[in-house]
Amino acid sequence: MAPPRAKYSIAMVFGPLALSAPGVAFGQDSSGADVGGFRVSLALDVDAYLDDNVYAQRDGGVTDVYVRTSPKLNVKKDTSRYKFNLGGAVTRFDYAERTRENRWDRNLNAGLELEPIHDTFVRGRTSYSFSHEDRGDPNNDASSVSPTPYGLWNSELSLSRELGRLKMNLDGSLQKYNYRDTARNDGGSINNGDRDRTTKALRSRLQYQFSPGYSVVLRGEWTKIDYVTDQDDFGIQRDSTTWRGTAGLYVAITNLVTGEVFAGYQTRSYRSGALRRFSSPVFGAALVWSAAPGTKVRIAADRRIEETALNAAKNYVITTLEVAADREFGKRLSASLGGRIGRNDFLGLATESLSDIARKDTLYSLDATVRYKLPRNMAVGLSYALMRRNSAQSSLDFNRNKLNLSLSWRM
Template identity: 25%
Template sequence: MSRRVTTVLLTGVAAAGLAAAWPAIDEAWAQQARAPNLRSTVPAYVAQAQPTPDPAQQNATSPIPEAVRDPAALIQNQPSTISNRAPLRASRPVQAPGLRGVTQRQFRAPQPAVSTLPPPSPAAPPPLRRRSLVEEDPYAPLGLRLGNVTLTPATTNSVGYDSNPQRIAGPSQGSGFARYEGELGIRSDWNVHQLRGRLRGAYSEYFRDGEASRPDGEGALDLRLDAARDTRILLESRFRLDTQRPGSPDLDAPVVGRPLTYFYGGSAGVTHDINRLQLTLRGSVDRQDYEDAKLISGATLSQADRNQTQYGLRLRAGYELTPGFRPFIQGEIDTRQYDQRVDSNGFERSSNGHTASVGSTFEISRLVTGEVSVGYQDRAYEDPRLKNLRGMVGDAAILWTPTPLTTVTLRGTSELGDTTIAGSSGTWARRINLEVAHALRRNLTVTGFTTFGRTTYEGQGLREDYTAIGARLEYKLTRTFAVRASFTHERLNSTAPSSDYTANVAQVGLRLQF
């Protein structure tokens, strides 16, 4: 590129000089006609530098002098053109002004012949991987791959102290305990469809009060099948294992130990999108079973009259106003069928319910996400002596992330339940739970929580208020090991005599996860 620029510049300079010298050349031709001996006017050094012309190329009638063949020689004495002195650095390459590094073409010696190949250059280092915007949690479990499904099993073994293992009123004898807990997370990695779930089971063993030892657990497994671009089939299954406290109003006699309760069921539905309109139809079946209780006298209290099956059908229509805001309306009908038509007090407890509610899912600046719904339910019983149970129902689940290190979770629910207390149609249960988690370090998280619940027994004037407050601490040593500690204060205030209790529970354990 530099050689080409140099050639263009030199050509331009020569053309400018020729244009300036053309009048002198024309005058020289005129003088040649008048004075043939023009050679004497040419400087000696110019005449010596001119080559001898070929006679064959000259015109016999109008011969051209030899000096004319060099037009620059005729204008050596012109003050406005090229100087008659030799340049000071004629032996050096001429560099055009303003073009740094551009010189005349240099003659270079021929390159030597290549007889051998040059040594290979060292391999270039691999390009650096671009760091993702969201860094992976260095303490999260990696899981176990089973095809395209990832399993994340975990176990936690803890020891602690409970001041009131049986949750009874009055003075109680505390006891140390050991708790064994196992978890299993399930997550699919499929191009279409999705499978996810979480299963948890635990057992608490009390050293000084064996009757208070009890299991607990819960789990859910969801499968989404993408039938078409706008159609999805939803399959769900769930279960919960719990125990009854001896002072429960539904146990009308003093019992020993903690009777078990089983809740399990499933649902199937289909969701279809029509532009921004989303329609969901869902059917469900849920089952509740109660274990017989053992009385202090040694007899057995049957709870078979509380076993029931619930069938439900729900239709929801939601419209996406914005990508983060989807309000919906929902209608549901259900029926509860008891295994025994008449309970131990002579009431027919089977019922039919109708529920209508409105709500919305939302996402505000990716800081606040959740779903809130509120509605009204009317439940009619087969026994005419039990009046309809009516009331407000709703659900709320809100997640707020004010800072990258702090997370606030709010959950609330209001629902109508069943009871076997004579003369009562059912219960109205409301509960709210608040958790605030803050990461002191990437592997150290402290969580404070509080829970408040109220259960009202319709037609009996019976009310129970439950309050719990506590804190949890988790210190992750590696991806595999973590230390957990917690403290919880529980209190129950009831209008029923001899039902209030207070309990303090502290425990610490080691978690092993894969």
């Protein structure tokens, strides 16, 4: 198995708070056309990339140009009794020279929101996506001929209730991962079936406003992961149960600052007696600051336990911090600038805390984008992204630069 690649995302902070799908947000107001009582919207994104390190390697970085094309369809119904959303997207990657990187990704999603009684909402969502792991993913095997494909079924159900100053949320989710085997450069095959798993989760949230613009927030989360195979290719039984609890402060100071900061504790136990229980503090934030008219600054942080299929590592803990700023210059021109830092702490089989880990990787990222709106619901954009990884094992270090020219259309 190849060395792990650093990975993190702001979605780990915002993702659990929203019922959304890639490219299509549940309940989001959008342009479109009325067809038979439904609101139908279409979108097309075409991106041309220059990537100077396609395989995210330390030495001998391979440069290539590729085009990413993604048409999207969204059908929406919004009434006083319910909201319904159905969407889908297909994404094609075409490389100029490294044609084995060519691939199709796709997703389908559906959502329903009901308000059976006043201030009580029931929301459900289900989706299926077929995707490929990025070459920089922690679990990527560098010896594979092409990116690893996998399917993901995701179903979520939530109940929310407001009673004056008190807001209550309870939601559950079920995810099923199915990985396909990939060919190896030497002519062999990589078995990815030992990564297939089912993840069940229950999450609760209580928010009480004790003063205008200020609320205390309590969260609890239970996650159970069951792998299809009893042991992976390295003889490790990876089934686990995680408990996570946090307390935080939610602020909504007029239009100046909104969001939440929190801290707490998490612990994971394993079905296998050979794997030691792991515990660590957790913390995070998801804040939006309206620094000036047309300018927003976003701050996000989180710490979570993630899965890995690597030998001698039972999991890894990902700690992230991201700061991004968006600025609008009139009605047509906008720009954004963001920076991220993340650290992956890989847990050895006997690791019990972050004071004793098998390996550390740190990833730095910087990106900048300029976007200009054209007539007829079109827009063009130019962006640059820099990614750098520093590892305790210097052979895993890499730098990666991407330049992107984009064209988008919405109906």
